Amino acid sequence: MxxxxxxxxxxxxxxxxxxxxxxxxxxxxxxxxxxxxxxxxxxxxxxRTIDIPYAQSAGRPRRITTAAKEWLLEYHARRPWAYQDELAIALEEEWGIMVSQPTICRVLKDSKISRKKGQRVGQKRNLELRVE
CATH class of the missing domain: 1.10.10 (Arc Repressor Mutant, subunit A)
Known part of the structure; x- marks a missing residue:
């Protein structure tokens, strides 16, 4: 070698x-x-160097922009009981971005937000209160 x-x-x-x-x-x-x-x-x-420069954006660009991500986190802060599929629907209605539930989960996880707390609150509330 x-x-x-x-x-x-x-x-x-x-x-x-x-x-x-x-x-x-x-x-x-x-x-x-x-x-x-x-x-x-x-x-x-x-x-201009013998080392290859680091490629900043490797892979596919993210579907959720930073502005949409900030809005989603604010929306989740206002409604911590909302399920992830409801967050995806809200994101589609507000920003026109269609994403799946795992993408929402990944965004929340990257922001260090656990879904357990939201699930516990969401299960205690009935459907009429959750729709508000």
């Missing part, structure tokens, strides 16, 4: 590539593979 290159060698290779050295010469100087030197050269041309 190939051992990883140290930070000193990586930094030296980066400086040499900035100085327009050819990748084979950089590979010989830093004792790394030619493919690695070519890959670093390509990254310097693309990103």
């Amino acid at each position: 190939v051992r990883p290159l140290g930070t000193v060698a990586r930094t030296k290779a980066e400086h040499l590539l900035y100085a327009h050295w050819k990748p084979p010469a950089v590979a010989n100087e830093t004792k790394c593979g030619r493919a690695t030197a070519y890959r670093w050269n390509q990254r310097i041309q693309m990103y």
Whole structure:
């Protein structure tokens, strides 16, 4: 197994590539593979560094926007007895965003709101009071 290159060698290779050295010469100087030197050269041309920048938004964008999430949390604070499917219906009526119950559960969980408290309150209230 190939051992990883140290930070000193990586930094030296980066400086040499900035100085327009050819990748084979950089590979010989830093004792790394030619493919690695070519890959670093390509990254310097693309990103101005040998490290790949962190991708901020990986994956699918969230369906619930931050404004809709804040509204949902305020709505839940006013009505802690509301079930999660009722929260989904309210979100659809107010914002036009259709989401499932697990998505609502995930939003509440990310905000550190447990559903047990809401379930306990919701089971004690009758349907007429819950609709208000």
